[in-house]
Amino acid sequence: MLSATRRGARLARRLTVAHLADWGRPHGAAEQIVAEFAANAVTHGLVPGRDFRLGLTLRADGSVRVEVTDARGDRLPVAAVPGAGAESGRGLLLVAALADRWGVTPGPVPCKTVWAAIGTP
Template sequence: MNQETSLVATLPSTPRGARAARALTVAQLAERKLPFEDAAQVVAELAANAVTHGRVRGRDFRLVLHLAQGPTLRIEVSDTRREFEPAAACGAPDPEAESGRGLVLVSALASRWGTDLGPTPLKTVWAEMDLASPISSDRGFHDPVDQYPVPHDA
């Protein structure tokens, strides 16, 4: 697979750093005239997790974007909290929870995702997206009104 690294950025483990990761992704993909909305959302979720769960005072997180033929985008977000490895399976979040939906969203938008553990304490959460065949705009969600037949006498 012919792959090009289009971005490597080290960012502060702060909300501002997470926003910068999203903005850098949008800029890189827009410059190449590639669809960026879903990729920006995936980066936002992975960066937010790195900032929230992977933060170690004084240590940054890293964002890497790889583009391959197709085009396929591989997003990698690395932090230094190896002990906070994301769950491999994304189940339905607790409806009462105020958080916990980020990896469900990543799973829905990406073709595949996972975690690689590097030298201690490095952890990289990655996601791959096929930019040539975007998911339908309705993402599988339908208006619940559509399930009821329209009365013929209306």
């Protein structure tokens, strides 16, 4: 569990890089995806006093699955094209470009898990 703060989001990114280095896997895409998911957990998934969870899985086929679980299952992420003058809203478009697949798994109530698969054959 990581604190739902900017510091917790930064730690999630650093832990991702460290684990992938230990596994001998490239970390660039995973680092960016975790940065986005963790920032969203801190910004949009925040419930005071609740943390968020980072999950990293190295699968037998060499692919990596990243997961971030936060306490706001009622706020589901949507990858939408922001307006021309918008200063935010492009993060999930970046995730879609970097991941082979990504999605949201609801529950357990009141939580949700946002996940991405990277390097799937």
